[in-house]
Amino acid sequence: MGTVRLQKYLAECGIASRRKCEELIANGQVKVNGDIVTEPGTKVDALVDKIEFRDKNIELKPEKKVYIALYKPVGYVTTVNDEKGRSTVMELIKGIHERVVPVGRLDMYTSGLLLLSNDGEFINKITHPSHEMSKTYVVKVKGIPSDKELEKLRNGVRIDDFTTSPAKVEVLLEDKTNNISRLKIEIHEGKNRQVRKMVEAIGYSTITLKRESIDGITLEGLERGKWRFLSEDEVKCLMNC
Numbered sequence: 001m002g003t004v005r006l007q008k009y010l011a012e013c014g015i016a017s018r019r020k021c022e023e024l025i026a027n028g029q030v031k032v033n034g035d036i037v038t039e040p041g042t043k044v045d046a047l048v049d050k051i052e053f054r055d056k057n058i059e060l061k062p063e064k065k066v067y068i069a070l071y072k073p074v075g076y077v078t079t080v081n082d083e084k085g086r087s088t089v090m091e092l093i094k095g096i097h098e099r100v101v102p103v104g105r106l107d108m109y110t111s112g113l114l115l116l117s118n119d120g121e122f123i124n125k126i127t128h129p130s131h132e133m134s135k136t137y138v139v140k141v142k143g144i145p146s147d148k149e150l151e152k153l154r155n156g157v158r159i160d161d162f163t164t165s166p167a168k169v170e171v172l173l174e175d176k177t178n179n180i181s182r183l184k185i186e187i188h189e190g191k192n193r194q195v196r197k198m199v200e201a202i203g204y205s206t207i208t209l210k211r212e213s214i215d216g217i218t219l220e221g222l223e224r225g226k227w228r229f230l231s232e233d234e235v236k237c238l239m240n241c
């Protein structure tokens with residue numbers, strides 16, 4: 001492995017994303033050869049240095065990298081531990097030893113595709129805004145937005161202190177009897193509750209929200225609550241897109 005930056009090494013050991021590991025280091029939670037190290041860029045050699053996390057005296061070994069696609073049901077939070085005791089997506093990932101973490105977020109009341117991994121580089125690639133991964137959502141809306149309102153959504157709307165980038169918006173259903181519609185929205189950003197806020201910005205509310213895909217990865221063949229490993233080709237595709 002040679003020498004690597006401490007945060008990269010920790011991320012490769014499945015502790016958390018590289019950015020999160022930088023914080024853990026800066027917070028004094030990591031020791032190298034018995035001394036607390038707070039400089040994230042510190043170079044370590046796993047074959048020579050003893051690296052410990054949270055005083056547990058565990059010598060970390062890089063794990064096999066794994067990549068998972070989960071069909072997240074409504075009612076689960078996308079954190080590893082939840083302070084409020086709510087169900088987390090980790091409860092759905094049974095039978096693997098690697099310490100994967102959710103790649104990005106889905107709201108508790110949003111269902112759909114969630115990726116998990118223990119590969120810090122992969123997590124960074126998918127979550128960093130500069131990589132502009134495409135994400136497609138299907139949203140059931142209370143009411144039927146007009147063409148003009150849909151055009152606003154496509155061109156960008158103001159949410160909080162931010163204007164959304166152009167989005168693809170397709171009408172899948174307009175049910176005048178029940179006054180609901182279903183829209184397919186493709187965005188390349190991932191602000192907190194972005195799709196719900198976009199719908200709100202044109203004067204409507206979201207009834208249900210589901211993420212259908214992240215770049216080429218879809219929910220096809222996955223039952224709600226179930227997961228599968230991504231294939232090598234899928235991982236390569238995500239890393240190179």
Ligand code: URA
Nearest residue numbers: 106107193194195196
């Ligand atoms: N947009 C939302 O509003 N919620 C999500 O969970 C994802 C995107």
